[in-house]
Amino acid sequence: MTRKKKKKKKSRAVLTAQRLSFPEEAAIPWLPMLLDAYFIADKGIAAAIGKRLNNGEKLACARGCSSCCTTHVTIPVYPLEVVGIYWYVIEKMLGPERQALKAQLNEFGAGKACPFLIEGACSIHPMRPLACRHFNVFNRKCDPGEDPYYTRRHDVLTPDERYKNRAVAAMLPFHGIRDRAEKKRAARSGVLNKQVKNLHEIDWKNLAMRMEGRKPPLKA
Ligand code: SF4
Numbered sequence: 593m594t595r596k597k598k599k600k601k602k603s604r605a606v607l608t609a610q611r612l613s614f615p616e617e618a619a620i621p622w623l624p625m626l627l628d629a630y631f632i633a634d635k636g637i638a639a640a641i642g643k644r645l646n647n648g649e650k651l652a653c654a655r656g657c658s659s660c661c662t663t664h665v666t667i668p669v670y671p672l673e674v675v676g677i678y679w680y681v682i683e684k685m686l687g688p689e690r691q692a693l694k695a696q697l698n699e700f701g702a703g704k705a706c707p708f709l710i711e712g713a714c715s716i717h718p719m720r721p722l723a724c725r726h727f728n729v730f731n732r733k734c735d736p737g738e739d740p741y742y743t744r745r746h747d748v749l750t751p752d753e754r755y756k757n758r759a760v761a762a763m764l765p766f767h768g769i770r771d772r773a774e775k776k777r778a779a780r781s782g783v784l785n786k787q788v789k790n791l792h793e794i795d796w797k798n799l800a801m802r803m804e805g806r807k808p809p810l811k812a
């Protein structure tokens with residue numbers, strides 16, 4: 593009798609994404625749009641990371657690793673994402689973290705680390721922008737001041753464009769674009785991309801004022 597050799601099965605990493613949810617969703621029409629967009633993006637990111645893990649690579653990003661948040665000074669944010677950050681900070685942040693963030697928003701200026709980075713962690717992690725979600729690095733942590741996109745592009749995750757585009761499309765209803773054909777037209781023209789701002793160029797002092805229940809002055 594011949595003994596068949598048992599093949600060792602390689603375990604494959606299957607990463608899953610979970611949709612965020614907040615009890616306020618029913619009362620805030622834009623909130624489900626943003627959470628859907630983040631869920632779509634997170635699913636694409638999980639699938640793309642899973643593929644690379646199964647190829648034997650190691651994800652370097654982990655909680656407490658945050659030099660990217662001090663190095664990167666161009667972080668694109670969509671209008672709905674800014675609304676989401678405002679809401680999350682004003683409504684959800686509490687205690688010492690809230691006070692620390694308010695101080696950082698007031699002191700924020702050119703050349704500084706992202707104002708939402710508090711003690712080495714992202715204080716708005718559930719509502720961090722798509723750009724931050726998409727930036728993932730493999731094999732070794734970034735050196736201080738290193739942007740691996742330029743130093744070792746092969747270690748930086750290339751997110752799946754289909755998920756990226758679908759995530760952006762999920763935000764279109766916020767801009768009154770709901771119809772399927774209209775959405776397609778908007779995606780082709782990149783209408784939303786024209787409204788993207790750089791997180792580092794936003795006047796976050798206005799958010800600090802809102803945190804105190806004060807209205808920022810109207811711009812002339
Ligand atoms: S991008 Fe670099 S610095 Fe940021 S979490 Fe990943 S490994 Fe750490």
Ligand code: SF4
Pocket residue numbers: 660661667706707708709710713714715716717720721724
């Ligand atoms: S929003 Fe959060 S993840 Fe993005 S750069 Fe700022 S601290 Fe880092």
